[in-house]
Amino acid sequence: AQTVTQSQPEMSVQEAETVTLSCTYDTSENNYYLFWYKQPPSRQMILVIRQEAYKQQNATENRFSVNFQKAAKSFSLKISDSQLGDTAMYFCAFMNLQGAQKLVFGQGTRLTINP
Amino acid sequence: DVKVTQSSRYLVKRTGEKVFLECVQDMDHENMFWYRQDPGLGLRLIYFSYDVKMKEKGDIPEGYSVSREKKERFSLILESASTNQTSMYLCASSPRDTHTEAFFGQGTRLTVV
Numbered sequence: 001a002q003t004v005t006q007s008q009p010e011m012s013v014q015e016a017e018t019v020t021l022s023c024t025y026d027t028s029e030n031n032y033y034l035f036w037y038k039q040p041p042s043r044q045m046i047l048v049i050r051q052e053a054y055k056q057q058n059a060t061e062n063r064f065s066v067n068f069q070k071a072a073k074s075f076s077l078k079i080s081d082s083q084l085g086d087t088a089m090y091f092c093a094f095m096n097l098q099g100a101q102k103l104v105f106g107q108g109t110r111l112t113i114n115p
Numbered sequence: 116d117v118k119v120t121q122s123s124r125y126l127v128k129r130t131g132e133k134v135f136l137e138c139v140q141d142m143d144h145e146n147m148f149w150y151r152q153d154p155g156l157g158l159r160l161i162y163f164s165y166d167v168k169m170k171e172k173g174d175i176p177e178g179y180s181v182s183r184e185k186k187e188r189f190s191l192i193l194e195s196a197s198t199n200q201t202s203m204y205l206c207a208s209s210p211r212d213t214h215t216e217a218f219f220g221q222g223t224r225l226t227v228v
Contacts, residue, residue: 107157
C-alpha cells in the first residue's frame with residue numbers, strides 16, 4: 001500500500017524568505033505522479049505543482065520548485081520569496097498510474113508567512 | 116471552467132440517521148474520490164471509483180459505502196451516522212490520463228449530534 005508522510009505539522013517564516021516543506025512516500029510502483037496541493041482558509045484545494053516519476057528533471061512553477069529524489073522516495077517543496085498569500089495548509093500526494101488509480105495524501109503542513 | 120460540486124457545505128445530522136453526501140463533476144472524469152479531513156490526520160481516503168459501478172475501498176472504509184450509477188455522480192453514504200464521523204468531507208475527480216490533476220469540491224462539514 002502507498003503511504004505519504006509529512007513530518008512537519010507546522011512551519012512559520014518571514015515574508016520574502018525561502019521555505020522547504022518535506023514529504024516522503026512509500027511505494028513499490030514504478031509509474032506514478034506526485035503532487036503538492038495548497039488549501040487556503042477558503043478550503044478549496046489548489047494544485048501547486050506536479051511531478052511525473054519518470055522525469056528526472058525537477059518540476060518548477062514560478063516561485064515553487066520541487067526536489068524529487070526517486071531512490072530516496074523524497075519529494076520536497078521549496079517556496080522562494082514567500083508571500084503572505086502563501087499562508088495555507090500544504091498537502092503532498094501520490095497517485096499510481098497502473099491499475100486502479102488511487103490518490104493518497106499526507107498529513108499536511110500548516111505554513112504561516114509572517115509580515 | 117471545470118467544476119466539482121458537493122451538495123451541501125454544512126450539514127447537521129442525528130446519530131443513527133442515514134446520510135447521503137453527493138458529488139457531481141462536469142469534466143467527464145473516470146476517477147472519483149471521497150476523503151475525510153481531520154486536523155493532524157490530513158486527507159484520508161474513504162472510497163474511490165475508476166468507472167461507473169466500480170468502487171475500491173480506501174484506507175478508512177468502515178462505516179461508509181458509496182454508489183456510482185452515473186459517470187458524473189459519486190455518492191458517499193453513512194449507513195448509520197455516529198459522532199465519530201463528524202468531519203470535513205472532500206470529493207475529488209481526475210481523468211484517467213493524469214496529465215491533468217485531480218479537482219476538488221468545496222467540502223462538506225458534517226456534524227453528527
